[in-house]
């Protein structure tokens with residue numbers, strides 16, 4: 001089966017970059033990315049590719065090359081679905097905020113809406129691919145809706161989880177460790193569908209790195225990979241607190257441990273806590289699934305990874321308050337970095353949000369600088385917590401355009417995101433501009449202690 005037309009529903013952090021790379025690597029296939037969010041689609045179509053809605057190193061050049069050739073962004077969802085032979089579902093699956101499974105289970109309403117829409121408009125056979133991270137056995141529900149509400153056309157459901165990390169999305173897509181495709185490998189039609197997707201990735205990924213499994217293994221592997229990665233971060237963060245009490249240094253410990261080839265060096269960087277749209281959501285989801293099968297010990301084991309992460313964020317905020325003589329009331333504090341990691345403008349679950357919220361509860365005045373995050377996003381993130389009124393958030397949090405403004409006349413500055421540019425700042429100037437004693441809190445182990453102390457800063461870094 002030769003695929004000529006792909007549609008991707010959802011032009012977000014996953015759908016946008018993934019489709020851009022598929023379009024670039026497969027110029028003979030027409031790829032249309034659709035979304036109901038008109039302003040997002042308008043931004044993807046902006047003449048100036050620097051204005052596309054997602055910041056990822058290298059992405060704008062790929063969009064420039066493929067857009068208008070075989071890559072299209074559109075709000076015409078129905079017609080794109082009907083024309084496609086292959087449909088990727090790449091819509092958001094946030095944690096439920098209501099009803100059964102509130103705060104834990106993935107909210108599948110957007111997925112279900114997509115399935116119903118596909119069923120309603122399709123007049124020819126389709127391969128439907130789960131790209132969003134989903135609870136294991138979601139494919140079964142998808143198939144049920146498609147088969148029972150459709151126009152009698154044939155659907156093959158595949159699971160093809162995306163392992164890209166934000167900030168390195170283009171490189172992760174170009175050189176993936178592996179591509180995982182789950183399908184109904186016991187039937188001929190299922191095998192054919194899997195092969196069609198394998199053939200697409202084989203344009204640039206070596207065959208031996210394309211794994212095919214049954215659908216349930218594929219769905220569960222994605223949750224498992226994220227849970228393992230998050231667990232490593234929580235493990236090293238747990239050690240960071242012990243390091244602070246014992247005089248050990250968490251970077252030295254991580255290095256010594258990571259040189260054991262059985263453990264490996266990656267994902268051992270202590271931080272103020274992991275953020276991002278995946279780790280917390282996927283673990284909560286895993287915990288929910290385990291609980292729903294009555295597996296209490298399994299659920300409790302994984303839940304501890306989240307508990308540790310929440311503790312790390314709170315611990316950092318408390319450290320600031322305690323160090324500033326037990327009160328930050330009326331004190332100005334500069335927050336450097338709002339994104340959940342460097343090289344992305346994504347702020348979902350960023351530790352900066354929670355630390356700021358805690359400091360605002362302690363009546364601090366906050367000034368934020370992030371090189372890629374816009375002021376509206378900072379306010380939207382704080383408003384979303386519902387801790388105080390929108391007016392209060394705007395009155396007590398200022399978002400500025402330079403790190404120097406963020407530090408000016410503050411009692412303390414906290415590094416929340418490991419942006420490279422923070423290493424190169426004119427720190428003597430920042431020290432000069434701050435109130436004394438000038439406190440510097442490094443939540444990312446980004447800065448060198450010795451040089452900062454020499455300037456005169458009172459310096460605290462996670463895990464040392």
Ligand code: UDX
Pocket residue numbers: 162163164165166167226229233266267268269270271272273274275276277278279340341342
């Ligand atoms: C993650 C997975 O890595 C990716 O495979 C999956 O597809 C989506 O979820 P992402 O959330 O984009 O990707 O970023 P990642 O690099 O995994 O970082 C997640 C969080 O952990 C960030 O806040 C990061 O700063 C933090 N982190 C990561 C650490 O604190 N220490 C580390 O050593 C690594």
Ligand code: ADP
Pocket residue numbers: 009010011012013014015034035036037040077090091092093110113114132277
């Ligand atoms: P992710 O990080 O998983 O890519 P995002 O939230 O960045 O998540 O993107 C998901 C996108 O899916 C959003 O832009 C949203 O508007 C879009 N979306 C959700 N439901 C639908 C739908 N039924 N039809 C089209 N687009 C949708």
